[in-house]
Amino acid sequence: MQCDYFDGGRCRSCTLMGMPYAAQLASKQERCAAALAEVAPSITWLPAVAGPESAFRNKAKLVVAGRTGAVTLGILDDSGRGVDLTECGLYEPGLARTFPVLAGFIDSLRLEPYDVPARRGQLKYLILTHSPDDELMIRFVLRTGHEIPRIRKALPRLVAALPRIAVVSVNLQPEHKAILEGDTEILLTDRSTLPMCVNDVVLGLRPNSFFQTNTAVAAALYRQAREWVEERSPDSVWDLYCGVGGFALHAAASGREVVGIEVAPDAVESARASASELRRQHPDVGPIRFTTADATAEPDAGLSSADLVIVNPPRRGIGSDLAGRLEESKVQEVIYSSCNVDSLARDLALMPSFSVREARLFDMFPQTDHHEVMVRLERT
Known part of the structure; x- marks a missing residue:
């Protein structure tokens, strides 16, 4: 991608501007692989997911x-x-x-x-x-x-x-x-509310709701999580830091309980409305419940009944408290979506009972070194 603002020195926000896009992807993949090499030595990397290198920001x-x-x-x-x-x-x-x-x-x-x-x-x-x-x-x-x-x-x-x-x-x-x-x-x-149709799920964004900036790559991220959930076919899924419910609603299925935990009340209200719409279109889906709470501090009771947990924390990661509770829980599988591979690596080191089976890079922000990486953990 060529940018007159970057070439003229007026904006340098896109730190990788001018680097061929294939090289950008390779550099991010190498960076993420190196960061996780010690804590996940037997990891299998799926091919990186990329969308357009320009005209992608929503x-x-x-x-x-x-x-x-x-x-x-x-x-x-x-x-x-x-x-x-x-x-x-x-x-x-x-x-x-x-x-x-x-x-x-x-x-x-x-x-x-x-x-x-x-x-x-x-x-x-x-x-x-x-x-x-x-x-x-x-x-x-x-x-x-x-x-x-x-x-x-x-x-x-x-x-x-x-x-x-x-x-x-x-x-x-x-x-x-x-x-x-x-x-x-x-x-x-x-x-x-602004409806955001992602795959077959409609997410409702209120003014202060968080949503990924790259719709096409976000859709691929949710599809990958759904695929991993379906391979496990759990009876109960907990989505921590669930936001407006993207992962939770993609995990919903007949006979499956889905619970979302989010600290922002507006996001929870939006997620509940989206769940009602999903149920209207698919009456056979199992129970879907969203709760306003601090995902880091609150979900102990639920973790004891969850078969699979999805976490999508901010850059700081899930931290030692939640990592410790997951380590001590009976949860068999964790899907961890991270925008900071360094905090991801620290958190994985705190959960030695889990091994990383697969990982995938999702390039949400072409022209920058920002990354989104999702890993699939199984209890060993």
Whole structure:
């Protein structure tokens, strides 16, 4: 992939830009294999899963900068000034088409972009998500709620310009800190959920829900997990750090109990709605239950009855407490999806009763050294 922003030194976020894509994949595979070699010496690596090397991102997190009436959407340079990246080639076409429309909308309302060096202004970020059905979720991240009435009043005009808008919200982030969003979310539309159709499962994303940035590769990740689950054919599956239920709902089947644990209440509510829809389409599926709890601290009782556990933790991994409980449990198989192979290796070392049978690299982020690797563990 060639990028004028990278070549011109305006953006260096894609650290592997210019490297042939086959070489990128080989480098990531080598990195992950080396990290797991000591804790999983007999591991079998399946072929890496890759999607398009450009136009793959379903989500954009755009810094709003520039000046009132002439905003930039992109990133900040080293001095805290805006660098416009509206022609970046990483985004899905349906998402990229919205950038000039949104910039024009912001300019027409004369919303003041937040000036980081001066600590002045209102609009900090636009966070956008694009669905496979070409629908759109838009989040305006503001310092205060002062501009909400103007955005709300002008919203019909924005919907007329972008008819596929499903959800619009305002997030309030009042602090001068390098954090993307705050705790307060204010919906401006009747709809609160963006449906994401992944394989044969529809996941509902609310404004602050997490979902993988690469829809095509995420679909492959869920298919692989489902395949591993079906090979084992467990009676009970627990999905820890389940988010909106992607792994759990792909594991659902007739006669099988599926339980999801997630700390975010909105995500649990979305997962429950998706489970209801799945049951409507497939009345024979077994019981599906989602619970709001800390996956690291809460699931002891459930682990004693689970045949198979799926974990998809943040970068820090599952940690010693949960790894220890899995080690001491009667769970026979674990599927571990990780975005940090180093924390994965540390966690695997804490579970010596399990051996890694298979692993697979899923390249969610071409042009960078980020990786997603999923491993299948069996108790020995």
